[in-house]
Amino acid sequence: MSMTDLSPMPSKSYLTDPPGLRAWLLTQDHKRIGLMFLALISTAIGLGAIFGLLIRTELTLPGPTIVSSGHIYNRLFTLHGTIMIFLFIIPSMPASFGNYVLPLMLGARDVAFPRLNLASLYLYAGGLVFFLLVLVFGGVDTGWTFYTPYSTRTAAPVILAVVGVFILGFSSIFTGINFLVTIHTMRPAGMDWFRMPLFLWALYGTAIIQVLATPVLAITLLLLAAERTLGIGIFDPALGGDPILFQHFFWFYSHPAVYIMILPAMGIVTEVISVFSRKHIFGYKFIAYSSLAIALIGFLVWGHHMFVSSQSPLVGMIFSALTFAVAIPSAIKVFNWLATMYKGSITLAPPMCFALIFIFLFGVGGLTGLFLGALAIDVHVHDTAFVVAHFHYTMAGGALMGFLAGLYYWWPKITGRMYSIALGQIAALTIFIGFNLTYFPQFIIGSRGMPRRYFDYTRLLEAHPEFTFYQILSTIGGFLLVGGLVLVAFTLLRSLVVGPKASQNPWGAATLEWQCDSPPPHQNAAAPALVGDCYDFDNFQFDEKTRSYVKLP
Amino acid sequence: MFDALHPIWPTGLPFAQTDGFWLPDAAATNPAMDRVFNLTLVISSLLFALVVGLMVLFVVRYRRRPGMPPQKSAAHNLLLEITWTAIPLLIVGVIFYQGFVAFMQMQTAPPGCYDLRVTARQWAWQFIYPNGHVDENLHVPAGEPVRLTMTSQDVIHGLWIPALRVKQDVVPGRYASLWFQADKVGTYDLLCTQFCGDEHSNMLSTVVVQTRKDYEAWLKDAANYLKTLPPAEAGKMLYQRRGCVQCHSIDGTAGTGPSLKGIYGKPQQLNNGAAVVADDNYIRESILEPQAKIVAGYQPVMSTYKGLVSDDEITALIEFIKSVK
Numbered sequence: 001m002s003m004t005d006l007s008p009m010p011s012k013s014y015l016t017d018p019p020g021l022r023a024w025l026l027t028q029d030h031k032r033i034g035l036m037f038l039a040l041i042s043t044a045i046g047l048g049a050i051f052g053l054l055i056r057t058e059l060t061l062p063g064p065t066i067v068s069s070g071h072i073y074n075r076l077f078t079l080h081g082t083i084m085i086f087l088f089i090i091p092s093m094p095a096s097f098g099n100y101v102l103p104l105m106l107g108a109r110d111v112a113f114p115r116l117n118l119a120s121l122y123l124y125a126g127g128l129v130f131f132l133l134v135l136v137f138g139g140v141d142t143g144w145t146f147y148t149p150y151s152t153r154t155a156a157p158v159i160l161a162v163v164g165v166f167i168l169g170f171s172s173i174f175t176g177i178n179f180l181v182t183i184h185t186m187r188p189a190g191m192d193w194f195r196m197p198l199f200l201w202a203l204y205g206t207a208i209i210q211v212l213a214t215p216v217l218a219i220t221l222l223l224l225a226a227e228r229t230l231g232i233g234i235f236d237p238a239l240g241g242d243p244i245l246f247q248h249f250f251w252f253y254s255h256p257a258v259y260i261m262i263l264p265a266m267g268i269v270t271e272v273i274s275v276f277s278r279k280h281i282f283g284y285k286f287i288a289y290s291s292l293a294i295a296l297i298g299f300l301v302w303g304h305h306m307f308v309s310s311q312s313p314l315v316g317m318i319f320s321a322l323t324f325a326v327a328i329p330s331a332i333k334v335f336n337w338l339a340t341m342y343k344g345s346i347t348l349a350p351p352m353c354f355a356l357i358f359i360f361l362f363g364v365g366g367l368t369g370l371f372l373g374a375l376a377i378d379v380h381v382h383d384t385a386f387v388v389a390h391f392h393y394t395m396a397g398g399a400l401m402g403f404l405a406g407l408y409y410w411w412p413k414i415t416g417r418m419y420s421i422a423l424g425q426i427a428a429l430t431i432f433i434g435f436n437l438t439y440f441p442q443f444i445i446g447s448r449g450m451p452r453r454y455f456d457y458t459r460l461l462e463a464h465p466e467f468t469f470y471q472i473l474s475t476i477g478g479f480l481l482v483g484g485l486v487l488v489a490f491t492l493l494r495s496l497v498v499g500p501k502a503s504q505n506p507w508g509a510a511t512l513e514w515q516c517d518s519p520p521p522h523q524n525a526a527a528p529a530l531v532g533d534c535y536d537f538d539n540f541q542f543d544e545k546t547r548s549y550v551k552l553p
Numbered sequence: 554m555f556d557a558l559h560p561i562w563p564t565g566l567p568f569a570q571t572d573g574f575w576l577p578d579a580a581a582t583n584p585a586m587d588r589v590f591n592l593t594l595v596i597s598s599l600l601f602a603l604v605v606g607l608m609v610l611f612v613v614r615y616r617r618r619p620g621m622p623p624q625k626s627a628a629h630n631l632l633l634e635i636t637w638t639a640i641p642l643l644i645v646g647v648i649f650y651q652g653f654v655a656f657m658q659m660q661t662a663p664p665g666c667y668d669l670r671v672t673a674r675q676w677a678w679q680f681i682y683p684n685g686h687v688d689e690n691l692h693v694p695a696g697e698p699v700r701l702t703m704t705s706q707d708v709i710h711g712l713w714i715p716a717l718r719v720k721q722d723v724v725p726g727r728y729a730s731l732w733f734q735a736d737k738v739g740t741y742d743l744l745c746t747q748f749c750g751d752e753h754s755n756m757l758s759t760v761v762v763q764t765r766k767d768y769e770a771w772l773k774d775a776a777n778y779l780k781t782l783p784p785a786e787a788g789k790m791l792y793q794r795r796g797c798v799q800c801h802s803i804d805g806t807a808g809t810g811p812s813l814k815g816i817y818g819k820p821q822q823l824n825n826g827a828a829v830v831a832d833d834n835y836i837r838e839s840i841l842e843p844q845a846k847i848v849a850g851y852q853p854v855m856s857t858y859k860g861l862v863s864d865d866e867i868t869a870l871i872e873f874i875k876s877v878k
Binding site: 244308 | 574575576577585586589590593594596597600601604605607608611612615616617618621622623624625626627628629630633634637638641642645646648649651652653654655656657658659660707708709711713715718719720721722724725726727729741742744745746747748749750751752753754755757809852854
């Protein structure tokens with residue numbers, strides 16, 4: 001094998017070296033930290049999905065079905081939203097795959113601040129504990145948006161949830177700082193900014209948002225806690241405050257945060273499409289700059305969540321224009337991905353399936369964003385099921401599909417085991433069908449008059465008897481979608497038991513993480529003397545004996 | 554000023570239809586929103602078909618086959634990339650402009666609007682008419698511009714009339730307004746869209762669009778009910794109209810608040826351990842100072858009706874509660 005010069009002697013995998021529970025819990029190895037993040041984040045997906053299914057089941061038929069009142073239903077959708085956003089999507093790709101592959105892609109020993117990295121993991125675990133406490137104390141009913149003055153008046157344990165989110169915010173900031181410094185200072189010889197894998201550009205854009213926006217959320221949530229405990233009168237009009245101020249603060253973080261969720265997914269899709277088409281990525285610089293453009297313009301569009309909040313029409317107009325501007329970098333990425341596939345040699349291995357599903361679903365999510373960005377249309381569809389469908393197509397159809405693409409892509413590297421390709425493809429198909437069946441009907445009922453966060457829609461049926469039909473479709477889809485996710489878990493966990501040993505480079509990628517053992521040794525592999533083009537697949541050839549691509553000299 | 558900017562879009566042309574699969578039937582003639590919606594629907598469907606069509610075409614045409622290596626093609630093309638930056642920019646520019654112009658039409662109330670006031674509370678809408686009448690439904694004359702000036706007594710609510718394509722958050726501590734012109738006589742749903750708590754999905758009301766003549770007759774009649782109905786029946790009407798019904802049942806089931814069934818004259822267990830007899834003064838206090846005495850097992854979530862009900866109305870409500878056995 002020609003790549004043996006990168007890993008000169010067979011070394012023990014990071015999974016067993018150094019051994020012992022204590023070595024795992026106190027590890028500073030980015031790979032172990034990434035893997036532990038992956039395990040915790042997967043737990044959060046499971047928890048969030050259970051609450052999601054409870055919501056769907058309740059809405060299947062009008063009137064109370066499985067829960068008796070809005071009192072309980074409001075807690076279900078709040079838990080679903082807060083868990084999925086703060087415990088799954090925001091940390092998901094940076095903290096797990098980012099941690100795992102960033103140093104490997106750079107041929108570096110570790111991230112710049114390994115201890116800070118471990119602290120980030122424990123802060124995440126701490127945030128998770130607070131959310132479990134929220135569950136024990138009966139749940140929160142504010143929605144994940146915590147809008148005042150409802151959130152300052154409700155009897156639910158809002159402060160517990162807010163402290164949980166506050167702690168998770170620090171976990172996110174630590175990860176962001178680590179990535180920024182690592183990318184700036186630890187690139188190997190020959191890897192200038194425009195020779196970096198594009199996943200790292202995506203992580204870089206993400207890290208900028210994590211570091212600059214998250215403190216605003218932290219301050220906002222502290223003010224909310226102070227309002228509840230001390231009645232300082234920042235947000236509650238009864239105390240001389242302004243509830244709209246809270247919305248500005250909240251969305252100043254939470255809109256950029258949707259790009260924390262989607263940018264890493266776009267980065268993963270970029271890698272996957274290029275590798276599985278065996279084609280050099282098309283328009284490297286446009287993709288790289290579009291990540292930065294999304295990160296920067298993304299800071300200036302928060303007001304589009306507030307078109308009907310009674311902000312002035314002038315402000316609405318400016319935010320609407322900026323919102324349309326932020327659509328352009330995403331469109332560029334999609335066209336460049338298509339151009340990459342052009343004249344390629346495309347296989348539909350599971351990572352590629354999820355990357356293509358990403359393009360389809362994110363396409364729907366992005367294009368329905370045009371409806372919401374247009375001021376006049378937003379007035380009608382704001383706070384309806386249309387918005388619910390839109391953000392699930394972007395967040396779940398985008399971020400979750402990117403996450404799954406990454407999971408299937410790096411799984412052989414992370415665990416050293418190869419899964420069943422066929423089972424992975426069946427899971428992808430199930431998720432694709434289930435997803436569309438769940439969320440597409442919500443566009444229709446939303447624009448026809450179904451608001452979001454409604455426990456009971458009985459009284460709307462007189463004018464809209466069709467709602468029940470669409471709600472039933474949506475629930476069937478929901479179970480199919482979660483069934484697909486269970487199949488993903490089954491496929492991957494099964495590979496740990498019966499899967500064949502994964503080769504060094506089963507997909508034929510040219511980035512550095514694939515040029516070392518699967519799983520990599522504790523010390524990682526050293527970068528080659530000069531790093532080449534990470535999208536040049538010309539000299540890679542599949543070796544039947546090792547089931548691995550090897551680079552011809 | 555924005556009238557001048559508005560590109561005339563004659564009815565009858567594509568995108569001018571006002572109902573169908575995606576949007577509910579409209580109560581106004583040719584709402585501005587519908588044109589932008591339908592335009593955006595066509596544009597985004599075409600873009601989606603283009604992207605997914607190319608994706609499927611490439612996956613099929615360039616699927617991996619033995620002896621078919623990837624073919625060479627350029628790794629970048631500045632002109633091409635500028636093209637697919639500029640064209641989407643132009644397209645979204647059109648949608649932005651159309652959305653903005655229609656929005657300004659929807660925002661800018663014409664002179665001479667018929668003014669009504671709206672008060673939102675957990676969990677009821679109250680519409681206040683020029684003669685002082687307060688009703689749980691929104692009655693409006695057809696074919697006239699109507700302006701609602703709205704405020705909330707507790708948390709943020711959102712007023713949405715899907716058939717009129719209007720929506721506005723109703724924020725405590727300030728006035729928000731919207732205007733519309735309903736042309737078609739009929740009844741339409743009015744919903745709360747900003748999450749406001751346990752009974753959020755029950756905070757519904759009806760818009761009744763009537764001819765001017767019917768509207769005036771209704772208003773005159775409606776305002777007179779205290780004088781024309783027996784007190785207990787007038788009280789029942791108030792119970793339904795002022796939002797009591799959302800939280801207090803009359804059949805004994807516990808809601809957000811205690812049921813009114815059979816409470817009159819009976820001792821009530823309070824959350825501080827004391828007990829108090831539900832007599833006239835207790836009921837009056839519970840309406841005007843709801844936080845003063847909280848029945849055991851309930852949250853102090855009701856806001857005051859001070860200034861919103863007259864003494865005669867309170868008397869009628871007490872008579873009604875007395876009658877709920």
